[in-house]
Amino acid sequence: MTPCERLNNVxxxxxxxxxxxxxxxxxxxLLGASKTVPPERIKEFYECGxxxxxxxxxxxxxxxxxxxxxxxxxxxxxxxxQTNKVKYLMGKVRLIHSLDRKSLADEIQKRAFKNNLVxxxxxxxxxxxxxxxxxxxxxxxxxxxxxxxxxxxxxxxxLMTIPPYLDNPEDVRPYFRKLRELKEELERDFNxxxxxxxxxxxxxxxxxxxxxxxxxxxxxxxxxxxxx
Numbered sequence: 001m002t003p004c005e006r007l008n009n010v011x012x013x014x015x016x017x018x019x020x021x022x023x024x025x026x027x028x029x030l031l032g033a034s035k036t037v038p039p040e041r042i043k044e045f046y047e048c049g050x051x052x053x054x055x056x057x058x059x060x061x062x063x064x065x066x067x068x069x070x071x072x073x074x075x076x077x078x079x080x081x082q083t084n085k086v087k088y089l090m091g092k093v094r095l096i097h098s099l100d101r102k103s104l105a106d107e108i109q110k111r112a113f114k115n116n117l118v119x120x121x122x123x124x125x126x127x128x129x130x131x132x133x134x135x136x137x138x139x140x141x142x143x144x145x146x147x148x149x150x151x152x153x154x155x156x157x158x159l160m161t162i163p164p165y166l167d168n169p170e171d172v173r174p175y176f177r178k179l180r181e182l183k184e185e186l187e188r189d190f191n192x193x194x195x196x197x198x199x200x201x202x203x204x205x206x207x208x209x210x211x212x213x214x215x216x217x218x219x220x221x222x223x224x225x226x227x228x
Contacts, residue, residue: 003041003044003045003047003048003222004048004049006221006222007030007045007048007049007050007222008048009221010030010218010221010222011030013205013206014028014030014205014206014209014216016206017205017206017209017210018209020210021209021210021212023209027209027214028200028205028209028213028214028215028216029052029214029215029216030050030052030216030218031052031053031054031076031078031198031215031216031217031218032045032050032052032053032054032218032219032222032223033053033054033056033078033201033217033218033219033222034053034054034055034064034219034223035055035056035057035060035079035219035226036060036226037219037223037226039063039064039067039068041223042064042068042073043068043071045222045223046068046071046073050222051072051073051074052073052074052076053073053074053075053076054075054076054077054078054097054217055075055076055077055078055079056077056078056079056080057079058077058081058082058085058088058089061075061077061089061092061093062088062092065092074094075092075093075094076093076094076095076096076097076215077089077093077095077096077097077098078097078098078160078198078217079098080098080134081096081098081099081104083103083104083107086104086107086108086111087111090111090112090114090115090117090119091115091117094120095120095121095122095157095196096108096119096120096121096122097121097122097124097160097198097217098122098124098134098135098160099121099122099123099124099144099148099154099156100123100124100126100134100135100136100144101136101144102144102147105121105144105147105148105151105154106151108121108151108153108154109151109152109153109154112153112154113152113153117153118152118153118154118155119153119154119155120155120157121148121154121155121156121157122156122157122158122159122160122196122198123136123141123144123145123148123156123158123159123160124136124159124160124161124162125137125138125141125159125160125161125179125182126138126161127161127163127175127178127179127182128163128164128175130164133162135160135161135162138178138182141159141182141186142185142186142189145186145190146190149190156194157194157195157196158183158194158195158196158197158198158214159179159182159183159186159194159196159197159198160197160198160199161175161176161179161198161199162201163175163176163199163204165203169203169204169206169207170207172204172207172208173207173210173211176199176200176204176207176208176211176212176213177211179197179199179211179212180197180211180212183197183212195214196214196215197212197213197214197215198213198214198215198216198217199211199213199215199216200213200216200217201216201217201218201219201220202218202219202220202221203220205218
């Protein structure tokens, strides 16, 4: 399949999942998870109409950012983020999906203040309690969210998760539902609006949309299998 065919196939599936969920056909944005994908390949998908891409590694992102500067790509950062790398993202990424600790919130606040901007972020939640995965535990989410409210140059727009990988996407549904419930709890307890749930990848994104995803992070279905 050509890049445009791959893209249109995924967009159709997103639209159908949105309609099944009764959320309107444009309920979720497609983010191209472009880790290890070379700039020229990203450009092919951009020319097919995909404008939103997410990167996992700061150094790799910076090279692509430079190579594709002439394109109006909306970049997100979706990987684990070390505090000493935050400064390189300021002014370059619209949304950081992986805030998971107070020290990282402090660093984002500091760097955003220095750059005279407000950095939008999502809090990453480890809904599966997996030791190998980043993310704040559901039990400590409220405490972290409350902490961010005191940081004027950081704005939380919602939550993100990477649930356990299970062969049957239906088995992942409870984790997506849990993230939505946690978001709704924060909205209720703090009287705020959190518009985004970043959840769902190539093999389970339709279930994620049915449970409320607003951003789905798709790699393999767009770019093919990759060696990580």
